[in-house]
Amino acid sequence: MISxxxxxxxxxxxxxxxxALLSFFLFNFVGDPISNMVGQETSHAEMDDLxxxxxxxxxxxxxxxxxxxxxxxxxFGISYxxxxxxxxxxxxxxxxxxxxxxxxAVIATTLGVLGGLVTGLKPESxxxxxxxxxxxxxxxxxxxxxxxxxxxxxxxxxxxxxSFGRGEVVDLGxxxxxxxxxxxxxxxxxxAITLALYQMTLILRIIRSEMLExxxxxxxxxxxxxxxxxxxINFGHALKNTLIPVITVTxxxxxxxxxxxxxxxxxxxWPGMGSLFIQGxxxxxxxxxxxxxxxxxxxxxAINLIVDLLYFVVDPRLRSDLKGGHQ
Amino acid sequence: MTSISFxxxxxxxxxxxxxxxxxxxxTAIIAAFVTLCFFILxxxxxxxTSYTPFDPESLDLMDGFIPPAWSPNGEVAHFLGTDGQxxxxxxxxxxxxxxxxxxGLLSVVLSISIGIPLGIIAGYxxxxxxxxxxxxxxxxLTIPPILIAxxxxxxxxxxxxxxxxxxxxxxxxxxxxxxxxxxxxxxxxRSGAMVERKKDYIAAARLIQTPTHLILIRHxxxxxxxxxxxxxxxxxxxxxxxxxxxSFLGVGVPPTAPSLGTLIRIGNDFxxxxxxxxxxxxAFALVLLVLSVNxxxxxxxxxxxxxxR
Amino acid sequence: xxxxxxxNLKVEFPTRRGVLTAVDxxxxxxxxxxxLGVVGESGAGKSLTGAAVVGLLEPPxxxxxxxxFLQGRDITHLPENEMxxxxxxxxxxxxxxxxxxxxxxxxxxxxxTETILTHMKLSPAQAKDKAISLLHEVGIPAPEMRLNAFPxxxxxxxxxxxVIALALCCDPSxxxxxxxxxxxxxxxQAQIIALLKKLAKEKGVAMMLVTHDMGVIAEAxxxxxxxxxxxxxxxxxxxxxxxEPKHPYTVGLMGSIPQIGQNLKKLPNIPGSMPRLNTRPxxxxxxxxxxxxxxxxxxxxxxxxxxxxxxxxxACWLFQEENEYA
Numbered sequence: 001m002i003s004x005x006x007x008x009x010x011x012x013x014x015x016x017x018x019x020a021l022l023s024f025f026l027f028n029f030v031g032d033p034i035s036n037m038v039g040q041e042t043s044h045a046e047m048d049d050l051x052x053x054x055x056x057x058x059x060x061x062x063x064x065x066x067x068x069x070x071x072x073x074x075x076f077g078i079s080y081x082x083x084x085x086x087x088x089x090x091x092x093x094x095x096x097x098x099x100x101x102x103x104x105a106v107i108a109t110t111l112g113v114l115g116g117l118v119t120g121l122k123p124e125s126x127x128x129x130x131x132x133x134x135x136x137x138x139x140x141x142x143x144x145x146x147x148x149x150x151x152x153x154x155x156x157x158x159x160x161x162x163s164f165g166r167g168e169v170v171d172l173g174x175x176x177x178x179x180x181x182x183x184x185x186x187x188x189x190x191x192a193i194t195l196a197l198y199q200m201t202l203i204l205r206i207i208r209s210e211m212l213e214x215x216x217x218x219x220x221x222x223x224x225x226x227x228x229x230x231x232x233i234n235f236g237h238a239l240k241n242t243l244i245p246v247i248t249v250t251x252x253x254x255x256x257x258x259x260x261x262x263x264x265x266x267x268x269x270w271p272g273m274g275s276l277f278i279q280g281x282x283x284x285x286x287x288x289x290x291x292x293x294x295x296x297x298x299x300x301x302a303i304n305l306i307v308d309l310l311y312f313v314v315d316p317r318l319r320s321d322l323k324g325g326h327q
Numbered sequence: 328m329t330s331i332s333f334x335x336x337x338x339x340x341x342x343x344x345x346x347x348x349x350x351x352x353x354t355a356i357i358a359a360f361v362t363l364c365f366f367i368l369x370x371x372x373x374x375x376t377s378y379t380p381f382d383p384e385s386l387d388l389m390d391g392f393i394p395p396a397w398s399p400n401g402e403v404a405h406f407l408g409t410d411g412q413x414x415x416x417x418x419x420x421x422x423x424x425x426x427x428x429x430x431g432l433l434s435v436v437l438s439i440s441i442g443i444p445l446g447i448i449a450g451y452x453x454x455x456x457x458x459x460x461x462x463x464x465x466x467x468l469t470i471p472p473i474l475i476a477x478x479x480x481x482x483x484x485x486x487x488x489x490x491x492x493x494x495x496x497x498x499x500x501x502x503x504x505x506x507x508x509x510x511x512x513x514x515x516x517r518s519g520a521m522v523e524r525k526k527d528y529i530a531a532a533r534l535i536q537t538p539t540h541l542i543l544i545r546h547x548x549x550x551x552x553x554x555x556x557x558x559x560x561x562x563x564x565x566x567x568x569x570x571x572x573x574s575f576l577g578v579g580v581p582p583t584a585p586s587l588g589t590l591i592r593i594g595n596d597f598x599x600x601x602x603x604x605x606x607x608x609x610a611f612a613l614v615l616l617v618l619s620v621n622x623x624x625x626x627x628x629x630x631x632x633x634x635x636r
Numbered sequence: 637x638x639x640x641x642x643x644n645l646k647v648e649f650p651t652r653r654g655v656l657t658a659v660d661x662x663x664x665x666x667x668x669x670x671x672l673g674v675v676g677e678s679g680a681g682k683s684l685t686g687a688a689v690v691g692l693l694e695p696p697x698x699x700x701x702x703x704x705f706l707q708g709r710d711i712t713h714l715p716e717n718e719m720x721x722x723x724x725x726x727x728x729x730x731x732x733x734x735x736x737x738x739x740x741x742x743x744x745x746x747x748x749t750e751t752i753l754t755h756m757k758l759s760p761a762q763a764k765d766k767a768i769s770l771l772h773e774v775g776i777p778a779p780e781m782r783l784n785a786f787p788x789x790x791x792x793x794x795x796x797x798x799v800i801a802l803a804l805c806c807d808p809s810x811x812x813x814x815x816x817x818x819x820x821x822x823x824x825q826a827q828i829i830a831l832l833k834k835l836a837k838e839k840g841v842a843m844m845l846v847t848h849d850m851g852v853i854a855e856a857x858x859x860x861x862x863x864x865x866x867x868x869x870x871x872x873x874x875x876x877x878x879x880e881p882k883h884p885y886t887v888g889l890m891g892s893i894p895q896i897g898q899n900l901k902k903l904p905n906i907p908g909s910m911p912r913l914n915t916r917p918x919x920x921x922x923x924x925x926x927x928x929x930x931x932x933x934x935x936x937x938x939x940x941x942x943x944x945x946x947x948x949x950x951a952c953w954l955f956q957e958e959n960e961y962a
Contacts, residue, residue, distance in 0.1 A: 015466065136618070136621060136622070136625065137618065139621060140564065140614055140617040140618040140621050141614055141617075142568045142571055142572055142575075142613070142614075142617070143572065144571075144572055144575045144576075144588075144591070145591070145610050145613065145614060148591070148595060148598065148606060148610065149610075151598065152598055152603070156598055156599060252469055255469060255470075255471070256471040259470075259471040259473055259474040260471070260473070262474075262477070262576070263473075263572055263575075263576065266575075266576055267595075278576050278577075278578065280481075281477060281480070281481040281484065281578050282484075282577055282578060284481070284484050284485040286485060289478075289481050289482075289485075293478065296470075296474065300469055300470060303469075304469055
């Protein structure tokens with residue numbers, strides 16, 4: 001178990017280094033950082049001077065080393081567009097994104113897994129068919145369309161919920177949370193549902209098909225041949241075997257929530273990292289883009305690691321394989 | 328083959344399992360019909376409508392904000408109304424669908440062109456080649472395609488100057504969505520190759536010195552056709568959504584060639600002031616198109632699933 | 637009285653091209669302690685017969701006719717919850733592949749005690765003891781420790797023993813074994829066959845042994861039923877059927893098994909192949925491959941009838957007068 005974890009950690013570090021390299025290239029070789037930072041009247045001499053001072057003429061290894069050192073501390077330079085340090089911008093906006101993603105993850109995972117199990121166990125019931133049709137629609141509705149639709153119904157027509165912003169936030173030592181106020185919650189609902197819907201339908205369909213697969217296996221057939229009660233078969237044997245794919249799926253989906261939060265934040269003008277990133281792309285704000293790249297990679301790598309470790313806990317076959325198991 | 332009469336071939340096609348399944352599935356028929364309509368209407372736009380909504384010279388601000396034909400103040404000439412600049416919404420949807428379909432289809436073609444060969448190579452030759460290719464694929468699979476497409480597009484934006492970018496925007500979009508999605512096709516062809524590689528007839532083919540590339544093309548490719556078709560169909564729907572999303576966010580197609588996503592973004596500003604039709608009809612068209620393609624994909628999946636037959 | 641009695645069992649598959657009859661009027665009976673081998677090629681319908689007996693036909697397959705009697709009780713169309721109680725308790729089932737038959741995530745101890753507790757009123761401690769004694773009976777060493785092992789930690793032969801233990805755990809009166817040795821090494825096969833024979837005799841279990849392997853039948857079975865294209869071709873005492881086959885198909889089968897010491901230029905076989913379910917001819921299914929066929933074989937299906945002066949049944953016009961197929 002330990003050796004497995006160390007091996008995976010090592011691989012993760014390798015991946016992060018690779019991403020850092022990509023980010024570094026982006027930062028330094030795409031476009032000229034200096035001309036992006038200074039005004040139009042700056043003379044060439046001044047620009048060269050700036051270049052020297054910022055160490056832009058140093059050898060590659062030195063620059064990369066500095067980049068890494070900075071990156072580890074979270075420093076990614078200064079946003080071209082907003083003229084503020086990128087790490088400050090990110091720190092300000094991270095709580096907004098994380099709270100949104102967290103709530104969406106909870107909604108998507110619980111409803112998706114439940115729905116998937118129900119439709120997998122009883123595929124012929126009208127309830128299952130209804131959910132399945134709904135899920136097809138859910139997969140066909142792009143996130144931004146859902147957002148606009150919800151805004152139109154609940155904010156414009158019914159005027160129950162706000163259509164932008166976070167509402168009132170409470171500052172808990174640097175972390176500005178929306179969970180503490182009613183208006184904060186009101187502002188969270190529509191974006192959270194929007195973000196959750198696509199993922200929820202994906203999770204539902206995957207869990208359902210996994211459940212149907214498991215129910216077709218020989219050992220389920222054998223369990224029925226032994227006269228085991230349906231409840232024991234469905235919620236014991238079948239459920240436990242569905243658990244493994246459930247873990248992968250939910251792990252991966254949480255990761256993609258981060259990606260889709262970009263869209264949701266744009267539609268709802270939610271002040272999070274996603275909207276910062278999009279504006280960065282629109283304005284070719286390289287520091288912001290490269291910082292986001294590294295951050296998101298870190299997040300994905302971490303999730304993959306946790307999912308792999310969870311597999312270990314759940315599937316006894318993996319444990320013995322590494323013990324040098326018996327064939 | 329030439330001796331079989333056309334009538335017989337047609338009869339056997341009609342009797343084929345796939346055809347049977349199609350003709351007995353009302354949703355598949357309707358979905359296919361709708362998709363076909365989208366194709367014909369959008370690429371036939373120049374013939375169907377005389378409006379050219381993206382040629383600024385042809386627009387008249389006086390035509391702005393006309394509601395759909397069935398509302399008061401509506402005009403039949405602008406059946407679905409116009410936006411703030413006087414663009415006819417129906418025409419805009421037709422031209423916009425052109426862009427969506429083009430990007431959607433070509434990006435899937437690109438993904439297949441990259442993914443299938445790579446997967447076959449990985450599955451057939453195994454070893455380090457396999458590990459290398461699949462590791463990259465696995466890592467990429469965990470990252471949502473939209474993020475990858477965003478990144479590539481963002482880089483392109485910094486590399487190309489503004490005016491150059493307008494020209495290359497659509498190819499860049501196709502390339503970025505295409506690159507973002509190749510791993511799933513690699514997975515399919517790899518497992519197909521691994522299954523077939525073990526079979527006796529492949530050993531026999533090798534024995535008689537059939538060149539490797541012929542083995543790969545003739546024997547393995549046909550076997551992965553079914554699953555690839557299913558994934559590709561759904562892939563087109565996903566690609567259309569990704570393109571629409573990127574365009575909605577302002578980082579997709581350039582303003583000179585708007586797609587459905589751009590139209591929705593334009594209309595979004597007017598939801599609060601009551602001109603709902605500017606967003607609604609493009610959004611409806613988008614959802615209808617994606618839904619139809621998804622339905623076809625679903626039907627394909629059910630048809631090709633041996634266990635459900 | 638026979639423990640298991642199957643009368644004119646018919647299994648059909650409605651498809652869009654019409655109804656396929658996979659098992660056509662098959663009748664069998666098995667006494668306590670007797671092993672009946674059911675042999676035939678793939679697709680002959682032998683596995684389906686076994687599945688139909690325990691009510692485990694996969695849809696769209698259905699029992700379209702005939703009856704199944706378990707110790708005199710008609711269980712053909714029992715409601716599912718009653719059938720469930722019979723399965724595992726009075727009828728035990730063994731499937732072909734022991735690796736996939738066991739849930740990889742549960743210890744074998746758990747799978748055993750679960751089955752025991754489902755059907756028998758015992759305390760968990762008693763169930764555990766029973767599980768240990770069962771493992772011992774099927775020849776698994778150190779059973780107390782093996783209870784906590786997972787299926788993948790066993791070898792193929794050991795896994796099949798576990799499967800057999802699971803089939804036996806509630807002392808059933810009937811066991812249906814579907815290709816129990818096919819997935820195993822030849823050396824292990826012999827052990828499993830010996831185990832099955834021992835258990836049948838010692839416990840008086842009526843066993844239906846379904847296989848395509850004549851060697852297994854010769855080793856293990858008391859009587860044999862030969863199936864061809866969904867119908868019975870011949871039924872009789874194992875030694876007699878092997879030494880003096882009556883039905884031309886059985887004759888061909890026995891003839892195709894090479895003997896040690898024979899000096900053959902070519903491996904003998906029966907030309908042609910068994911018709912698929914949707915291309916069965918009007919008359920006898922074997923007619924096109926039969927060296928002894930006559931006109932009537934083409935048009936009328938021979939019923940399974942007793943061969944005169946022998947304790948044998950054969951479905952062949954060679955041994956009976958023309959009478960209408962029921």
